[in-house]
Amino acid sequence: PQGRAVVLAKTVLDSTGSADIAIAAESAFEYTGKSSVAVQGCGLGYFRLNDSYNNNDWTFIDDSDVLDVSRAFIGAKNKFRNDYYDVCKMPQTRERRRIVGEHAVSITDILNLRRYSDTISIHHSSFDTHGFTIDTFFTLKQPAPSSVAYTADVPLRSLLPQAIDGIVVTGLGASAHRDAMPVIRMQACLQNQGYAVGILAAVAAKEGKSVRQVNIKEIQRRLVAIGNLPERVLSDQDDYGFTDAAFQNAARTVINSFEGLEVLMTDTQRAIPLLKQQYVASTGDARVVYAQILAMLGIADGWKDLVARIDSYTEWDEGWKFTAGGQFGRNMSPLDGLIIALGHTKEKAAIDAVISKVKLLTPEQKFSHFRAVAIACELIGEKKASESLYNLLNMDGIRGNEVLDYNAARKAVVPFKDDVTFRNKALKELHLARALYRCGDFNGLGENILTAYANDLHGHYARHAGQILVENIK
Numbered sequence: 001p002q003g004r005a006v007v008l009a010k011t012v013l014d015s016t017g018s019a020d021i022a023i024a025a026e027s028a029f030e031y032t033g034k035s036s037v038a039v040q041g042c043g044l045g046y047f048r049l050n051d052s053y054n055n056n057d058w059t060f061i062d063d064s065d066v067l068d069v070s071r072a073f074i075g076a077k078n079k080f081r082n083d084y085y086d087v088c089k090m091p092q093t094r095e096r097r098r099i100v101g102e103h104a105v106s107i108t109d110i111l112n113l114r115r116y117s118d119t120i121s122i123h124h125s126s127f128d129t130h131g132f133t134i135d136t137f138f139t140l141k142q143p144a145p146s147s148v149a150y151t152a153d154v155p156l157r158s159l160l161p162q163a164i165d166g167i168v169v170t171g172l173g174a175s176a177h178r179d180a181m182p183v184i185r186m187q188a189c190l191q192n193q194g195y196a197v198g199i200l201a202a203v204a205a206k207e208g209k210s211v212r213q214v215n216i217k218e219i220q221r222r223l224v225a226i227g228n229l230p231e232r233v234l235s236d237q238d239d240y241g242f243t244d245a246a247f248q249n250a251a252r253t254v255i256n257s258f259e260g261l262e263v264l265m266t267d268t269q270r271a272i273p274l275l276k277q278q279y280v281a282s283t284g285d286a287r288v289v290y291a292q293i294l295a296m297l298g299i300a301d302g303w304k305d306l307v308a309r310i311d312s313y314t315e316w317d318e319g320w321k322f323t324a325g326g327q328f329g330r331n332m333s334p335l336d337g338l339i340i341a342l343g344h345t346k347e348k349a350a351i352d353a354v355i356s357k358v359k360l361l362t363p364e365q366k367f368s369h370f371r372a373v374a375i376a377c378e379l380i381g382e383k384k385a386s387e388s389l390y391n392l393l394n395m396d397g398i399r400g401n402e403v404l405d406y407n408a409a410r411k412a413v414v415p416f417k418d419d420v421t422f423r424n425k426a427l428k429e430l431h432l433a434r435a436l437y438r439c440g441d442f443n444g445l446g447e448n449i450l451t452a453y454a455n456d457l458h459g460h461y462a463r464h465a466g467q468i469l470v471e472n473i474k
Contacts, residue, residue: 011201011211012167015194018063018096019161019173027161027169028100030178032062032460034467037430038178039460040095040130041324041423044076046084054088056417057130057324061091062459071409071457079413094130094172094185101175102157107137109152110183111262115236116155118216120200121193122229123152123184130324132331132371135179136296137265139340141258142330152183153233156216159197165210168197192228199223242266251278254293255286261293268297276301292341300345307353310338316357319366322427325418336372343376351382358388363397363428370428374435383440390442393432393449401426402452402461409457430461434468 014021023029032039043056059075062068069091076087108114127143127150158175159168171190172181197211200219204211223229242250242263250260251274264271272294279290279302288309291302317333332340339357342350354376361369377385393399401422403412412422430453437446453465 010166011204013194013197013201014167014169014173015171017171017173019099019169020064020097022099022161022164022167022169022173023097025161025164025167027164027167029097030100031097031463033463034471036134037427037460037464038132038134040093040182041420042091042093042095042130043417044072044091045088045417046076046080047086047088048083049085054417055325056092058413058417058419060423060458060460061093062463063091063093063096065459065462067457068459068462071403071406074406075409075413078410079415080417083415095178095181096172098173098178098181099161099169099175101169102160102162103155103175105152105154105158105174105176105180105184107135107177107180108262108266110150110180111137112240112266113151114153114240115232115238116153116157117236117238118156119153119220119229119233119236120156120159120196120216121154121189123154123186123189123193124149125183125186125189126150126328127179128182129179129327129331130182131322131327132320132368133179135177137261138179139332139337140293140296141261142332143328146326146328150183152180153236154184154193156200156211159193160212165212168201168211170194170197196223196228240266247271247274251275255282255289258289258293264293272297272299275299288338292338295341295345298344300347303342303345303347303350306338306342306345307350310335310342310353310357313357316360316365316369320368321366322420322424324420324423332368332372336368339372339376343379346380348380348382351377351380351384354380355385355388358385358392361392363395367424367427371431374431377435378438381439386436386439386442386446389432389436389439390445393429393436393445397425398432399429399449401429402449402456403458404452404455405457426458426461430465434465437468 012021019029039060041057042061043058045054045056059072061072072091126146126148129143161167170193172185199222200211200214204214220229220233224231246263247270250263253259254261275290275294282290288305291305294301313335317335319333320331339354354373358373403409433446433449437450441447450465450469453461454469456462
């Protein structure tokens with residue numbers, strides 16, 4: 001209200017939720033882009049008089065893209081035109097830009113109850129993913145159902161941008177793998193985190209130090225005294241790791257519904273020799289499990305076992321459509337996981353097994369199948385797959401889901417507050433076009449579709465498609 005100003009400070013708490021200040025200070029960050037378009041679904045809810053809570057998930061919004069935010073408001077006004085007094089004033093996003101911090105909280109950190117000497121906040125939640133996951137661990141072993149809740153420690157170092165002093169980033173902008181964020185993004189936990197870094201910054205100011213120089217144990221003692229942190233943090237150490245015996249045991253038990261995978265994935269270089277030994281000594285279903293894990297780690301030893309298992313499916317199994325609110329547990333089928341693993345072998349001779357499954361797809365099939373074959377085809381990168389992908393893209397109901405102007409944005413919504421139909425269509429088309437383009441394209445269709453999405457008002461789609469189009473430009 002007072003106009004533009006410059007605020008000078010030795011310590012800045014960036015609680016913008018999207019690491020805006022840190023990124024303006026040139027912090028590296030992670031977000032959707034060339035590698036993935038995976039992002040948690042979000043909403044822009046209606047408001048009725050005397051309402052107190054409207055949880056919804058019907059779109060994707062890039063908070064940093066004003067055209068996308070405008071698109072969401074225009075869509076919401078039409079979506080809820082018969083159902084609202086007004087719409088809310090802020091995009092209700094669950095995932096935003098995340099800094100590259102001194103430590104990134106990972107899936108295995110959470111599953112293994114990792115402790116830190118500089119824990120600043122404690123978080124509680126299940127894996128409320130609001131979409132699909134991309135981490136190697138979850139490609140092998142799916143997230144737990146909603147009944148399973150986790151407690152996750154977040155260290156101060158995950159709130160500190162690498163090589164930048166004087167900025168602490170809280171909330172959704174913290175340093176963590178995007179698949180770990182559902183456990184550490186809950187509102188009450190982040191309120192506690194904000195209070196904790198407020199104490200930290202106040203002490204830094206009083207003592208004339210940077211936040212890295214403040215005695216973190218003294219801060220923790222204050223937080224323990226008021227119940228913000230458990231007393232154990234005062235003695236927690238950075239002795240994370242597992243013994244050789246633990247790794248050997250995990251390599252044996254992993255054939256039982258991937259039991260022990262969370263141990264093996266903490267150090268894949270230690271795990272690979274053990275998994276190779278077990279693969280050579282195993283047969284049947286166990287051999288396929290080892291082949292699948294090794295494939296996801298880039299080891300192609302068992303690619304023929306994966307092909308044989310994939311070929312044993314004469315039709316698609318039960319897939320997963322993009323699901324928003326209430327999405328817990330699996331987001332791909334067993335066959336999807338096998339196909340993605342086969343893709344990671346990058347074995348050219350394996351492409352026929354993937355193409356055979358592409359030919360079984362119809363527009364009515366679920367999104368996870370489209371995603372699986374797209375990932376496998378683009379990783380193998382075999383031109384031979386392009387014609388089958390082209391034919392699939394030309395089936396009725398697959399193409400034409402881009403939103404290029406605000407009139408289209410008005411039409412691309414349906415009344416249901418957690419609608420996923422439009423996102424399923426767009427995600428299918430985008431994944432297939434991406435795979436087609438990376439396999440060498442066919443009649444220029446992949447490039448044409450990606451060019452359209454590069455101009456889409458959905459910021460995540462536009463950035464994803466645009467970065468793919470320029471990835472091979474020198």
